[in-house]
Amino acid sequence: MRIHEIGEFGLIDRLTQRLQPPDTSVIVGIGDDAAVTAYAPGHHVVTTTDMLVEGVHFRTDTIDDRSLGYKSLAVSISDIAAMGGRPRHAVISLALPVAIDVERLEALYEGVRDVCVAYDTHVIGGDVVKTDGPFVISVTLLGEVETGRALLRSTARPGDxxxxxxxxxxxxxxxxxxxxxxxxxxxxxxxxxxxxxxxxxxxxxxxxxxxxxxxxxxxxxxxxxxxxxxxxxxxxxxxxxxxxxxxxxxxxxxxxxxxxxxxxxxxxxxxxxxxxxxxxxxxxxxxxxxxxxxxxxxxxxxxxxxxxxxxxxxxxxxxxxxxxxxxxxxxxxxxx
Ligand SMILES: Nc1ncnc2c1ncn2[C@@H]1O[C@H](COP(=O)(O)OP(=O)(O)O)[C@@H](O)[C@H]1O
Ligand SMILES: Cc1ncc(C[n+]2csc(CCOP(=O)(O)OP(=O)(O)O)c2C)c(N)n1
Ligand SMILES: [Mg+2]
Ligand SMILES: [Mg+2]
Ligand SMILES: [Mg+2]
Missing domain, CATH: 3.90.650.10 (PurM-like C-terminal domain)
Structure with a gap:
């Protein structure tokens, strides 16, 4: 199915239906102008963002769509892990060539759900736009870490x-x-x-x-x-x-x-x-x-x-x- 058959909002509905239901940390989730989320007391928010671009990070012959969905979030979850944090909330933006099949994007979102379930993460929003260029997936991930405890790159010492x-x-x-x-x-x-x-x-x-x-x-x-x-x-x-x-x-x-x-x-x-x-x-x-x-x-x-x-x-x-x-x-x- 082509995206124009269901339109932008039809696509968002189909994709977000594939996600797991939000947990109590999501005060306002998908559907409003912005999401509102709660973080545990005594924690700081950890934020990371990465883009995956067709031809640079993936091609249809190097990865299937469901794995691509999984990997798109996994690479950002890894950055939160490197800070010692827990991933909590993700925002996913897609730049879509108009000819891309809806079924491919549905498979992508099944992979997104798989990784969210595995790492207790919730998608709280995103954006979709058309492009004449390559397929681009942009993920911003918010996590939490105990105040003052984040693991840094800058604190190794001689003798370690x-x-x-x-x-x-x-x-x-x-x-x-x-x-x-x-x-x-x-x-x-x-x-x-x-x-x-x-x-x-x-x-x-x-x-x-x-x-x-x-x-x-x-x-x-x-x-x-x-x-x-x-x-x-x-x-x-x-x-x-x-x-x-x-x-x-x-x-x-x-x-x-x-x-x-x-x-x-x-x-x-x-x-x-x-x-x-x-x-x-x-x-x-x-x-x-x-x-x-x-x-x-x-x-x-x-x-x-x-x-x-x-x-x-x-x-x-x-x-x-x-x-x-x-x-x-x-x-x-x-x-x-
Ligand atoms: N366009 C940008 N604007 C502001 N900061 C950026 C930009 N691109 C990368 N950074 C920052 O530079 C740092 C190193 O980025 P990167 O090498 O991509 O880290 P990683 O390999 O962990 O993803 C990070 O703090 C990242 O947020
Ligand atoms: C088709 C294809 N060609 C090459 C690669 C290899 N590759 C692409 S990006 C990358 C590095 C990681 O991506 P980057 O955007 O640098 O992530 P970051 O360091 O910001 O986390 C590698 C090894 C690939 N995954 N797929
Ligand atoms: Mg890099
Ligand atoms: Mg990066
Ligand atoms: Mg990193």
Whole structure:
């Protein structure tokens, strides 16, 4: 069905029908000039926004519409997780080429509902406009964090340990598989994992909440542009140098085995690929053991990959003792 058959308001009705009902934090939801929301006492509001543009962030051959809906919010939920917060309310704006099928947008909103249910988030409004350009999805997400407790990029200190949650490199491996992997003999387990990493990233809200609660996390950032870029952000904003051991960087065996089939170094995907939506940051060395025990008890993977020293920049150390500088190369929208 074409959008002109139901009009702007018909479309909004069809899409918002797919969302979960609002909770008591939504005082005025979809339907009025603006939404009114309540936040828990003793909390600050955490706000983040990101755009996804067809051709830049996705194509119809790289992701299905329902996963795209899921991922559109997941990338913003990840930023709230990196602040140690809880996601609460989302605003979604769509710039739509007039020929786009309504059914595609309905599938998109089923994915939006899936991720909202999984992360206890409510869509409280949005906007739809037509465009002669590409399909654009813009998400603004509001969350909450205990007053004065947000995890920052700027507070790592010499002596701290560097950690990363989960595994990295899987999303870039997934995109490579979509674009180049079809003729290769890749096991279903491997392709399932890589596709899931790229198309259905799971933002690390629980990890962020435990990092905050532990009192042992001295800085955090989420991995959207690649580990190299995110580590450099922490180093720059904290005025320190991070020394990372290459062989400690956690990569899933699916990404490692697929890289071998492609004749690629999986470490390049981990460092420079991006879209892993894991958390990277630093721990107070006196509390790092407790944080590791806590994460083990909660079944949340966390790996120590290096340490913080005086200076600036990021060093990658190899097992043979060799060291090289890791520039903030990664996904950069305006790189040459
Ligand atoms: N057009 C803009 N106007 C104002 N602030 C912006 C703009 N684009 C990005 N920022 C801010 O710059 C910072 C870094 O952005 P970005 O690298 O996109 O962060 P992230 O990778 O976590 O999404 C954020 O605080 C973001 O809000
Ligand atoms: C078709 C397609 N090409 C390339 C990519 C890879 N890619 C696009 S944007 C991006 C980085 C993350 O997006 P960005 O807008 O920089 O998010 P932010 O850092 O603001 O969170 C990556 C790795 C992709 N996902 N899909
Ligand atoms: Mg951003
Ligand atoms: Mg971020
Ligand atoms: Mg980016």
């Amino acid at each position: 340990l560097v950690f990363v949650t989960g595994t990295v490199g899987g999303s870039a491996a997934g995109l490579d598989y979509i674009e180049h992997g079809k003729g290769l003999d890749v096991s279903p387990d491997t392709s399932d994992h890589l596709l899931r990493c790229h198309q259905r990233p799971e933002p690390q809200v629980r990890a962020g909440r435990w990092l905050l609660a532990s009192g042992g996390c001295t800085s955090a950032n989420d991995v959207s542009d690649g580990l190299a870029s995110e580590l450099n952000e922490i180093a720059k904003m904290s005025g320190v140098r991070l020394v990372v051991q290459a062989e400690q960087i956690p990569m899933h065996h699916a990404a490692v085995s697929y890289a071998k089939q492609r004749g690629r170094d999986p470490l390049d995907w981990a460092l420079f690929g991006g879209e892993d939506y894991q958390l990277v940051g630093t721990l107070d060395p006196a509390k790092a053991g407790d944080v590791q025990n806590l994460f083990a008890k909660e079944g949340l993977p966390l790996t120590i990959i290096g340490r913080v020293v005086e200076g600036r920049g990021v060093t990658l150390a190899a097992p043979d003792g060799g060291e090289r500088e890791i520039s903030p190369k990664g996904y950069n929208h305006f790189a040459e």
